[in-house]
Amino acid sequence: MSQLGNNSIQMEGVKMPKVTLAITFLLLISVSITAADEIIESKQAEAKYLPGIHYYNQMYGTVHLQKGSDAETVTTISCGQPLRVIEFEKEWGNVKVGPYTGFIKKEYISAKKTPCFQDDYPKFFNLLNLELSEIYHWGRLYDQYIIGKSRIK
Amino acid sequence: MIKFVLLVFFLIKPIIAAENKFENIKSILKNDGLDALADQKKTEEEKTKSATLQKTIQRYNVPDKNQIWSFISEYWLVRNSPVIRWDFEKPDYGIDSSFATFLEKINIPEKKFKILLVNTTAITHFALPSNKDDLLFLLSVPFIKSMDLSKTEISLLLYEDMLRVQNDYFTEFAKTKELEDLLGSNFHQKKLGKSIIDEVIKKYDKIIFDKGFSFQQQFQVTTEMAKILKQDPVLMASYQKLLEKIRDLIQSQEEYKLYSKIYPSPEMQLKWILPPKKLL
Incomplete structure (x- = not known):
C-alpha cells in the first residue's frame, strides 16, 4: 500500500479525502430522505382516493x-x-x-x-x-x- | 352545679378524644403524603372545571372577517333559491377552463373560483363576497344567451365583477355596524339573535336587486379594466364589443331595462374606454 496523507482513506485504487467522503455520505442521506418524503407524499395522495x-x-x-x-x-x-x-x-x-x-x-x-x-x-x-x-x-x-x-x- | 359540670365533661370527652386520636395520626398521614394527594386532586378538579368552562365559552365564538362572507353569501343563495333558480339542469359550457385561461393570460395565477349559473333574468351577473382568496360568481344563462356572448366576453364580464368584489364595494355596503363589532369575538352570556344576519341579508337583496353600483364605482372599474386590457388590443376590442352588446340588449329588451340601475351605464363605459375623438 502506498503512503497517503493523514486526511485520506485508501479505497481500492482510489484516493478519497475524508472531507469528500463525508460530503458524499451526507448527499446520499439527503437524497434518501427526499426520496422517502416523496414516497410518503405519494402514499398520502393515493390514500386520499383509496376505498x-x-x-x-x-x-x-x-x-x-x-x-x-x-x-x-x-x-x-x-x-x-x-x-x-x-x-x-x-x-x-x-x-x-x-x-x-x-x-x-x-x-x-x-x-x-x-x-x-x-x-x-x-x-x-x-x-x-x-x-x-x-x-x-x-x-x-x-x-x-x-x-x-x-x-x- | 357539679352535675352540670360532669354532664359537660362527659359530652366533651369523646370530642377531645377524637381530636387527640387525629393529632396522633396526623403526622403519619402527612408522612404518607395523603394531604398532598388531597391537594393534587383538588387542583385537578379545578383544572377540569376550568377546561370545561373554556370549551363551553369557545362554542360561542363568532367567525372573523376572513370566514364570514362565504357563509353569508351561501346562506343568501339558499334563501333565494326559488327566485334566482340556480338548481337546474345545464350543459357544460366550458366556462371554467376559458376563465382560467383568461386569468393566466392577464397574469393572475393560482386563483380559485366558483361560478354558479342561474336560470333567471332577475340577476344578470354578480360576484358575491367570499372568504379571502375565494371568488364566487353568479351568471345568468338567459342573459349570456340573449347576447350570444363568446367565452372571451363572458370571461371579461366575470373579470369586471372580480374587480368590483376586490374593491370591496359589496362588503362595504352589506356589512352592518353590529356585524362588524361582533366579528372575531365571543358572545358567551350575551344576547344575540338571528336579526344580525337577517339585516345583512336585506342589504344583499338591496344591492343585488335594487341599488347596484354607483357611477363612480363603475368609472373606477372600467378604467381599471382599460388599464389592464390596453396591453392586449384583441382583449380590448372584445371588451368594447361586450359593452356594445349589453348596451343594445338593454335598449331592445324589456326584461333588462333595469340593468343600468345596477350597472350604470354601458353607454358611459364605452365613452370612458374609447379614446377621445380628435376635432378636425
Missing part, C-alpha cells in the same frame, strides 16, 4: 342515486359526516352513508376530517335555525358550482 372511511368536507352535501349533479337525491349530509367509500369512479365517489348508497363528488370527500364551520362556530351557526328545506338546498348548492383555478404559467 375506506373518508369524510364529507363542505357545509352540507347531497348523496345522489347516480353519478351526476342533477341525479336524484338519496339523502343530505353535513360536514364531517363519515363515509364508507366503496370506490372512486372518475369525478365521483361511490359511497355508503348509514343505510344509504350513492354518489358524491370526489372533490368533496377527504381522507381526514376537515374543519367544519358548524363545529368551529356552533352557537353562531345555530342562530340561523335552518329549516329542513334550507338544509336540503344548501346540500344541492355545491353540486351546482362550476369550479376552476388558474394555473401558474
Whole structure:
C-alpha cells in the first residue's frame, strides 16, 4: 500500500479525502430522505382516493342515486359526516352513508376530517335555525358550482 | 352545679378524644403524603372545571372577517333559491377552463373560483363576497344567451365583477355596524339573535336587486379594466364589443331595462374606454 496523507482513506485504487467522503455520505442521506418524503407524499395522495372511511368536507352535501349533479337525491349530509367509500369512479365517489348508497363528488370527500364551520362556530351557526328545506338546498348548492383555478404559467 | 359540670365533661370527652386520636395520626398521614394527594386532586378538579368552562365559552365564538362572507353569501343563495333558480339542469359550457385561461393570460395565477349559473333574468351577473382568496360568481344563462356572448366576453364580464368584489364595494355596503363589532369575538352570556344576519341579508337583496353600483364605482372599474386590457388590443376590442352588446340588449329588451340601475351605464363605459375623438 502506498503512503497517503493523514486526511485520506485508501479505497481500492482510489484516493478519497475524508472531507469528500463525508460530503458524499451526507448527499446520499439527503437524497434518501427526499426520496422517502416523496414516497410518503405519494402514499398520502393515493390514500386520499383509496376505498375506506373518508369524510364529507363542505357545509352540507347531497348523496345522489347516480353519478351526476342533477341525479336524484338519496339523502343530505353535513360536514364531517363519515363515509364508507366503496370506490372512486372518475369525478365521483361511490359511497355508503348509514343505510344509504350513492354518489358524491370526489372533490368533496377527504381522507381526514376537515374543519367544519358548524363545529368551529356552533352557537353562531345555530342562530340561523335552518329549516329542513334550507338544509336540503344548501346540500344541492355545491353540486351546482362550476369550479376552476388558474394555473401558474 | 357539679352535675352540670360532669354532664359537660362527659359530652366533651369523646370530642377531645377524637381530636387527640387525629393529632396522633396526623403526622403519619402527612408522612404518607395523603394531604398532598388531597391537594393534587383538588387542583385537578379545578383544572377540569376550568377546561370545561373554556370549551363551553369557545362554542360561542363568532367567525372573523376572513370566514364570514362565504357563509353569508351561501346562506343568501339558499334563501333565494326559488327566485334566482340556480338548481337546474345545464350543459357544460366550458366556462371554467376559458376563465382560467383568461386569468393566466392577464397574469393572475393560482386563483380559485366558483361560478354558479342561474336560470333567471332577475340577476344578470354578480360576484358575491367570499372568504379571502375565494371568488364566487353568479351568471345568468338567459342573459349570456340573449347576447350570444363568446367565452372571451363572458370571461371579461366575470373579470369586471372580480374587480368590483376586490374593491370591496359589496362588503362595504352589506356589512352592518353590529356585524362588524361582533366579528372575531365571543358572545358567551350575551344576547344575540338571528336579526344580525337577517339585516345583512336585506342589504344583499338591496344591492343585488335594487341599488347596484354607483357611477363612480363603475368609472373606477372600467378604467381599471382599460388599464389592464390596453396591453392586449384583441382583449380590448372584445371588451368594447361586450359593452356594445349589453348596451343594445338593454335598449331592445324589456326584461333588462333595469340593468343600468345596477350597472350604470354601458353607454358611459364605452365613452370612458374609447379614446377621445380628435376635432378636425
